[in-house]
């Protein structure tokens with residue numbers, strides 16, 4: 001079996017090593033060609049040293065008749081689809097998604113009756129795939145949810161031995177449940193696969209020790225014997241990073257487009273607003289203060305002023321100016337914000353408790369912007385806290401190396417789970433007079449500082465916002 005590899009990165013190199021290490025008796029897989037656009041890709045270089053066919057374009061593979069299998073290792077669906085479209089009929093192609101590779105192998109292994117020799121080959125291939133090629137956690141499960149096989153990645157993740165896992169119910173091992181998984185957060189893709197006899201995919205959300213969400217992508221592939229589904233292969237992968245990246249990107253896109261839109265609208269509105277305001281004031285000047293119209297003119301002027309404030313906010317938000325970062329003492333900036341908001345807090349009989357850490361690294365920040373971000377958070381906290389309550393603000397070294405955490409906690413009404421992912425959206429507000437811009441602006445500012453902002457909340461118990469921003473490395477440490 002001659003294999004051509006598309007993508008000459010690390011995985012290609014690993015793949016070559018694995019194939020060389022294993023002997024497959026009669027199958028004799030051999031890598032004969034590698035394609036990569038980067039001439040210095042490690043797999044490509046290794047292939048060149050071995051005297052294999054190398055090329056910058058995988059299009060060259062399609063003219064050759066010594067290739068049986070094309071393995072796509074770049075991870076790009078577009079490339080894989082392109083290969084599928086261009087390859088000859090008798091050439092097989094598999095994608096980087098190791099799941100598929102594994103499936104192909106297990107499918108071959110159960111397709112027809114085999115001689116002992118063939119069975120041995122398949123087993124060798126199977127064990128190589130299970131433990132060397134697949135970084136995902138794998139379970140092979142029968143139709144009664146009993147675990148038939150697993151791999152090292154899985155055992156390591158759960159800290160269990162083979163003996164503790166084989167023969168057990170999958171839901172007991174992975175979820176400590178007495179019945180198969182179900183419900184919105186933990187749908188069971190296995191049931192789906194057993195019923196439909198087709199691959200299935202779902203995402204589970206678990207909480208880690210710190211209560212942070214971990215997203216698992218779980219795929220199941222049916223296993224056939226004599227044409228019947230006898231179980232499934234289940235692969236799980238931690239996709240938290242991918243999801244978080246996606247969320248951040250979506251948020252940025254949304255902010256950018258809303259920003260452009262509102263900049264335009266705000267400009268248009270500003271001029272007529274000024275006219276309304278000045279006209280109302282001019283009319284008022286000619287009126288006797290006892291005239292009932294005088295009071296009405298005041299209402300018009302006040303409301304126009306309020307609109308102008310919203311428009312100014314919008315323009316601020318839309319401008320998203322690059323921060324002018326300077327070496328600054330974060331604790332002092334925050335202390336200033338707390339005294340700035342003291343009046344609002346005192347007015348509501350809410351106290352603000354400040355607990356700055358005295359071993360923070362210095363930070364490079366735009367003072368004005370950080371102030372704005374902090375004031376937004378503190379005002380939100382004050383608004384939700386009942387009279388007599390208190391808000392706590394603190395700074396500390398972050399669990400993330402080299403970063404600083406700013407934490408604002410309140411004991412207010414909290415944010416319902418289904419709103420938590422909306423609060424940073426521009427214009428999302430639950431307040432009668434809210435603009436829904438405070439958190440959107442804050443989010444933008446923190447992002448511009450290379451940091452993150454997260455909210456954790458429990459309805460009825462309160463909300464905690466955690467800002468994490470990079471600290472400045474101090475060249476010579478005094479202590």
Ligand SMILES: Nc1ncnc2c1ncn2[C@@H]1O[C@H](COP(=O)(O)OP(=O)(O)O)[C@@H](O)[C@H]1O
Nearest residue numbers: 380381384423429430434435436437438439463
């Ligand atoms: N500390 C908090 N406690 C509860 N809900 C909050 C808190 N901070 C923000 N929110 C929610 O997020 C929404 C958006 O906040 P924000 O962007 O500051 O806009 P606004 O304060 O004008 O409504 C608020 O309307 C509220 O529903």
Ligand SMILES: [Mg+2]
Nearest residue numbers: 376380438439
């Ligand atoms: Mg607000």
